Amino acid sequence: MSVNEEFRPKIVAFCCNWCSYAGADLAGSSRLAYPADVKIIRVPCSCRVNPMFILRAFEKGADGVILCGCHPGDCHYSTGNYYARRRMTLLFSMLDFMGVENGRTRVEWVSAAEGVKFSTVMNDFVEKIRSLGENVRLGDLRCKN
């Protein structure tokens, strides 16, 4: 852990292989920094992300989960992100309904050309999670180290 006592959130970013993961690569090759708290998991499409993955991340102690996919209309599989959009809208709404801070989850559409956007989004998201603090409501106490 870093030397100072500053809160370092755990953030999981699911990125679709065709747009957002490539956008993250572009952010990298353009040296556009964002906090190391963000760890990316590559998925073929945003529609591959099961709500169970997101809840599991929270259960295991993640403080924020972000899902990035191709812009609506640009999905490599033509329709995947439209399904993802409905699923995530409902899931997030349910979490909000249950009293989970609604800033902890986010969906962003980032294309392969949007390295700058990727970096901006991640900076912004990390800042939001830092302001929300540690995730207590969704964590499983047994999973704390």
Next chain:
Amino acid sequence: MQELKARALELLKNGTVQRVLGWRIGENTYDPEPAFFDSEEAMKDFVYNNFCAANLSKYMIEACKLEGKTLVCLKPCDSYSFNQLLSEHRIDREKAYIIGVGCKGKLSIEKVSQAGVKGILSVTDTDPLQVTTLYGDTTVAYKDAMLSRCHVCKGKDHVVYDELIGESEDTVDADRFAEVAAIEAMSPEEKFAFFQAELSKCIRCNACRNVCPACSCRKCVFDSNKFDSTQKANVDSFEEKMFHIIRAFHVAGRCTDCGECSRVCPQGIPLHLFNRKFIKDINNLYGEYQAGADVEAKGPLTSFTTEDAEPSVVSQGGIR
């Protein structure tokens, strides 16, 4: 009831159906239970009264695996569940003979006790209910003993049936989404406290799952190792929430809002709130949708429009 029983017996005798799926009389008026009847002898125990709340459509999954046709008694709201199962190929229309039975709202013995009646010995299913208790006789108004779900009744029409027996009544006298809206209006802390209190009562008995017509997976994800989510010992943590969120999510767009989950929960957790929240959101965002109303309809989670709302609507004031 007599007409229904006579007709069922007739169909059983003339070989139209091999068995009848209905309710068997319990020890008391108020505890009939779902049962199959395959003979005239067995039919002696057949009952249909105002306490016959159970939705029988889910039993048709097993019944359809058996030889011959099964006569199934469906109330108007149960017929939606039947249709939903039909649209998911879980049951075979050809193997069912549906008698749409009349329903004027179903009663719950819990509601009678909640109305302040103690030491119940017997009860009628009449309007008003005549209750004999250890402390004497009393009455309870029909409406006061009705299941919560009947106050937001889907209507008196069956969406699928072969014949109809008995009169039905639309018993709606409350706003279906009022409870959900009340929670939506709470602060995050209040919401969290509310669900924490409710869900910590969960003993993971799986009654909600077992009764739910939409939760009809051959094997539940929580019982398989596919997601490494096998049921563990109950602990006071996120796990119940995870279970109930996922359960609600899995039935989202498929749940007909039959309310069986809340009816059977031994801990009295208002589980229908999860389903109804999804239904409310779906109606608001993607247009009015009633699962089971149309067998051919594409569900809201297996369809989309290019103009759908972004998930950020949730953080921008929520879906109301």
Next chain:
Amino acid sequence: MQRIGVFVCHCGSNIAATVDVHKVVELARLEPGVVHAEDYQYMCSEAGQAKIGAAIKEHQLTGLVVCSCSPRMHEATFRKCAQKYGLNPYMVEIANIREHCSWIHKDMQEATEKAVILARAAIAKVNLNTPLQAGESRVTKRALVIGGGIAGIQTALDIADAGYEVDIVEKTPSIGGRMSQLDKTFPTLDCSACILTPKMVDAAGHEKIKIYTYSEVEKVSGFVGDFTVDIRKKARSVDADKCTGCGVCQEKCPSKKTLSEFNRGLGTRSAIYTPFAQAIPNVPVIDRDACIKFKTGKCGVCEKVCQAGAINYAQQDEIITEKYGAIVVATGFDTIKLDKYDEYAYSQSKDVITSLELERVMNAAGPTKGHLERLSDGKAPKEIVFIQCVGSRCSDDRGKPYCSKICCMYTAKHAMLIRDKYPDVNVTVFYIDVRTPGKNFDEFYRRAVEEYGVNYIKGQVGKVAPQPDGSLLVQGVDLLDNKQIKMKADMVVLATAIEPNQGVRNIATMLTASIDTNNFLTEAHPKLRPVESPTAGVFLSGVCQGPKDIPETVSQAGAAAVKVIGLLAKDKLTTNPCTAKADELLCNGCSNCAKVCPYGAITYETCLVNDHGIREERRIAKVNNALCQGCGACTVTCPSGAMDLQGFSNKQLLAEVDAICR
């Protein structure tokens, strides 16, 4: 248990300058399943790959984790490397510690920590990897082209010239399409028929091309390389083998009052007809709705006059079933209906016509034999007004939101041709913008203005009102003069928006090809794969994909042909092994997965299943590996978790989540 080797790349200083690679190696060793870990300057180099090879042998590795640059860069390299040294290529995972780590973090401790976590996630995933085999499917070396316009003809010719069999299915009685209705083409003003007819003849005479006219695609099944298509050959009532195309039947047919589709309803045709003189095949069709014989049973003139004995009233529709490796959609366009544009008086006056109708009027074979005349009274017009963007660029529900692209140019062409042939006719064009991107296009438009004196007015027309004297009062605006204009015209020509042909939605559904809100077919990628549909094996040619002119259509048709040839040249197709797979013991057969599959890859079969001693018949989802592209939409729709995606399985992704959150 896997035996995993972890290989950490320095990438020169790209990684090593910010990430402590030795620390990563050291910590990776502690992870479950890891039996070997090392670092090297450049893992992707030959020497680096040799190191991996040596380690595979020495430690009997079953899985590899390479901590290096993005998998989009070198995943293929390391997979090949694994294969070379006897490991299944899908037992390799990449931890992206360059683009996602060393390049964006400055603090070494922070970057190293993150690199370790990313390595951990990859290790956790590899622990659950299973060897995957790319499947193979056969390729039927025959292509189907749906639509026999210039797009379809060109695609078919190009494919056939490469030596492959091609069938064209055209719904009207002749190939030729819209281009055969045009008089002249911009910007060279050569005659449309003169350049199209030879192509039609080539196609008809080509030994590799078979043309089904008056036919429609009825059913499509199968997948890339192996489609099965049912084609309905509608009854022509004329035996094509016997017909000599002499035309006597058309001449003698007593039913001559049917509006000619080819002339856009401006003239009439007989009940037995070929759409136009150069029709291919030159075999007439009996329009059974108009034929007296079919309506009353009495007549039979055509049968009597046909010396070849080709008339066959009893002919039935025929279904032809054929196999294809690739399908090209070239269904073209039509003009939109103008019933919502009352202000232009199209339905009130015969002298208000669409540009496509003007093409017929200008054509020597058209209803006026090529004389420019008013259709109401046959008089020569003195004043003609053209209105641009009728129904194009409309965001209301009356028109189309897109630019139809061809109108500016054909209007310039019409204006120029009229001024050339009838110098005393005044031509006014009301425009919003003149869009002329294209070779020699703007020069062409400028010639219309400068040399031919066409009067271009920037502004729209608000209203066309037929006057009692037979003229048309055109009320428009000149935005540059800021004046309202009221002028009398003898004819008004509307540059009507174009839209995809009506039948395309049905065809797209049969092909599971996606279609946009305007009914244009969607490309696999708007820039990089413009002639392929997202559905493998289905290609796009011509206006069915978006508005375009003839040269663009022809080049796109050629491009589509090249893609088809590339596909047909293969004997076998290798399929992506990262496909969805249903666990038959868990599958409910509920059909929800098939509803979200963009490729129609999921079907249901009734199978006998042995579920822990219970033997029963169940409806089970089956994924066609040749069709599945591995998006995973089905996996989330499946409530029981029966549907999983190979290479990105639920457990693998959860293992990554767990490793990151640990």
Next chain:
Amino acid sequence: MSTQNKAKLVREISGTNPSKCMKCGKCSATCPSFDEMDIKPHQFVSYVQKGDIEALANSKSLWKCLSCFACVERCPRDVQPGRIIDAARQIVVRQRGGNYLTADEIPALLDEELPQQLLVSAYRRYKR
């Protein structure tokens, strides 16, 4: 009220989005009062975009528009200049104050001289 606020108000009252305009001029081509207007219908949009509501408010056009809504009907981009000028007119009228009538007050105020257009305009506006 600031000019920006006024422009915003015009957008709100009219419910139209001036940015959708593609400057085709069909509104002006359609307008029966075009010749009497100083600011032409197609120009309304750019005045709102520039925030120059003052000029619109002081224009003759404000009172020359017949509210025939032909421009609204025919606008291909759904920008509806007729609603914009209508909105500008409302702002002016509101500033004058005391402009709202109850339904029972109307009959007494009706007289032979009252231009028909005004009534038509009112009906068109309030039917919404």
